[in-house]
Amino acid sequence: MAEKTDSNPNPTAHATAQPGQQQVRLRLDEAGMTTTYSNAFRTNTSAEEVFVDFGMNLMMPAAQGGEGSQNVGEMIFKLNNRVVLNYYTAKRLAMVLGQIVSRHEQQFGELKLNVNERRTG
Numbered sequence: 001m002a003e004k005t006d007s008n009p010n011p012t013a014h015a016t017a018q019p020g021q022q023q024v025r026l027r028l029d030e031a032g033m034t035t036t037y038s039n040a041f042r043t044n045t046s047a048e049e050v051f052v053d054f055g056m057n058l059m060m061p062a063a064q065g066g067e068g069s070q071n072v073g074e075m076i077f078k079l080n081n082r083v084v085l086n087y088y089t090a091k092r093l094a095m096v097l098g099q100i101v102s103r104h105e106q107q108f109g110e111l112k113l114n115v116n117e118r119r120t121g
Contacts, residue, residue, distance in 0.1 A: 036080050050090040055079040 038054035045051065060074040085093065105111055112118050 038080065040077055042077070048086065050085045050087060052083045052085070053079050054081045054083070 036054065038056065040055055040057040042053045043051065044053075056078045058076045058078055060076060062073045101111065
């Protein structure tokens, strides 16, 4: 199994040792890592954990039926991955994601969640 040492001197990636504590070097093992795209998620919780399911919203076109049938499209949420976090990790993740989105909006403008507000032209 190959190990990769993080060569990025990013201060947030390395913990700072407090007085009387031992320093620890973090090695990242990316050998078994996979990448999955997600455009949707759902959450659930228990007393000790947060569950985040990731997947894809897929729009299925309306079936072309005979006379008098209703042409109703259907959206399918295809689940791909589940991540289970304790509440401490969930809070840290929420804080980091908030910072990342805030920086993106500062650079490129506000991300509008309402799709009708995004439409131009």
